[in-house]
Amino acid sequence: MMKYDYLIVGAGLYGAVTARELTAKGRKCLVIDKRSHTGGNIYTENIAGINVHRYGAHIFHTDNKKIWNYVNSLVEFNRYTNSPIANYRGQLYSLPFNMNTFYQMWGCVSPKEARERIERQKAESGIEVPRNLEEQAISLVGKDIYETLIKGYTEKQWGRRCVDLPAFIIKRLPVRFTFDNNYFNDRYQGVPIGGYTSLIDKMLGDTEVHLGTDYFSDRERWDASAEKIVYTGEIDRYFDYRYGRLQYRSLDFQTELLEGEANYQGNAVVNYTDADTPFTRIIEHKHFEFGLQPDTVITKEYPKEWKPGDDPYYPVNDEYNSRLYEKYRTLANEQSRVIFGGRLAEYRYYDMHQVIESALNRVAGL
Ligand code: FAD
Numbered sequence: 001m002m003k004y005d006y007l008i009v010g011a012g013l014y015g016a017v018t019a020r021e022l023t024a025k026g027r028k029c030l031v032i033d034k035r036s037h038t039g040g041n042i043y044t045e046n047i048a049g050i051n052v053h054r055y056g057a058h059i060f061h062t063d064n065k066k067i068w069n070y071v072n073s074l075v076e077f078n079r080y081t082n083s084p085i086a087n088y089r090g091q092l093y094s095l096p097f098n099m100n101t102f103y104q105m106w107g108c109v110s111p112k113e114a115r116e117r118i119e120r121q122k123a124e125s126g127i128e129v130p131r132n133l134e135e136q137a138i139s140l141v142g143k144d145i146y147e148t149l150i151k152g153y154t155e156k157q158w159g160r161r162c163v164d165l166p167a168f169i170i171k172r173l174p175v176r177f178t179f180d181n182n183y184f185n186d187r188y189q190g191v192p193i194g195g196y197t198s199l200i201d202k203m204l205g206d207t208e209v210h211l212g213t214d215y216f217s218d219r220e221r222w223d224a225s226a227e228k229i230v231y232t233g234e235i236d237r238y239f240d241y242r243y244g245r246l247q248y249r250s251l252d253f254q255t256e257l258l259e260g261e262a263n264y265q266g267n268a269v270v271n272y273t274d275a276d277t278p279f280t281r282i283i284e285h286k287h288f289e290f291g292l293q294p295d296t297v298i299t300k301e302y303p304k305e306w307k308p309g310d311d312p313y314y315p316v317n318d319e320y321n322s323r324l325y326e327k328y329r330t331l332a333n334e335q336s337r338v339i340f341g342g343r344l345a346e347y348r349y350y351d352m353h354q355v356i357e358s359a360l361n362r363v364a365g366l
Pocket of ligand 1 (some may be wrong): 355
């Protein structure tokens with residue numbers, strides 16, 4: 001007799017939602033995670049009374065009322081609205097591109113003036129069919145915005161020049177002709193009061209969780225422990241990299257506690273859009289929860305090429321990796337006892353609300 005109905009590999013958001021729902025259906029679950037904490041990439045760690053987003057800034061946003069009600073039934077969310085600021089060589093601009101940005105950049109005070117300015121720059125560029133990301137961006141928003149707010153940031157993010165990046169990466173760019181600095185268009189947005197760890201704790205409830213436990217350290221034992229497995233780790237690893245490794249972009253996070261500094265930058269997210277500053281953004285975590293603590297914690301984000309051993313953050317959605325993933329997916333579909341879910345097992349960028357929706361849909365059929 002197997003001890004558990006389900007072994008869930010990964011205590012991230014996908015694993016936690018799955019554990020909660022299966023437990024509610026009366027199934028006996030065991031969750032294991034190789035990290036020393038639950039939450040996966042949404043884990044928040046309390047430093048000096050501030051909830052620090054250890055794996056990058058996370059803002060919950062969704063248009064889906066069902067998902068919004070689901071998370072709010074577990075923890076309370078605040079009214080945080082993501083309104084990043086761009087710092088280009090000491091000049092500040094509002095993001096996403098909107099009337100505030102156009103006023104800061106050109107002194108335009110009406111939408112008509114701003115539209116004309118952008119249209120003129122697009123026409124001057126003479127680009128008809130964009131051949132790369134640079135041409136695509138200029139043909140969408142004109143030269144000034146591209147050079148000040150897109151070029152340096154994108155080149156740091158991808159580690160390549162915009163002229164060497166494919167145009168499809170930016171199919172659209174959000175441009176608003178209203179004075180609206182809200183980054184997202186979704187109806188619902190916020191951050192859990194008390195951090196994301198409180199949300200995950202609620203989801204995992206009384207489910208048995210073993211931390212610091214790598215599934216691959218004793219695969220046979222774990223496979224024998226449950227009838228079924230929900231696997232949320234890297235899909236290529238599951239199949240021992242049979243067809244080769246999937247590629248990612250990674251990030252280095254440098255976090256500092258600034259003692260006695262109550263407010264470092266006045267905003268949770270400040271993007272550094274010039275090419276010379278080596279990091280892409282600075283996160284000041286207290287502002288996600290309107291913190292008034294005497295100290296502050298900031299994190300600088302340095303994008304980097306992923307190599308084995310680094311944390312895999314962003315899948316690379318090019319042809320090589322998409323084909324490789326399809327091969328692994330074919331193998332995964334043959335595993336009748338294993339469910340592959342979440343950002344690593346499905347090799348796709350998922351926002352939090354999408355992960356929750358995907359896990360709920362999957363569990364509904366079990
Ligand atoms: P993960 O959180 O990665 O969880 C997988 C877990 O499996 C991990 O804890 C891992 O340790 C564990 N695991 C893997 N292999 C093994 C193994 N062999 N044995 C045991 N355990 C294993 N989404 C938003 O909605 N808003 C945002 O603002 C936002 N910002 C983001 C910023 C960054 C920098 C990144 C990278 C992502 C961001 N996201 C955001 C996306 C969000 O992080 C994901 O949607 C979510 O974390 C995915 O959850 P998951 O469970 O699929 O994966």
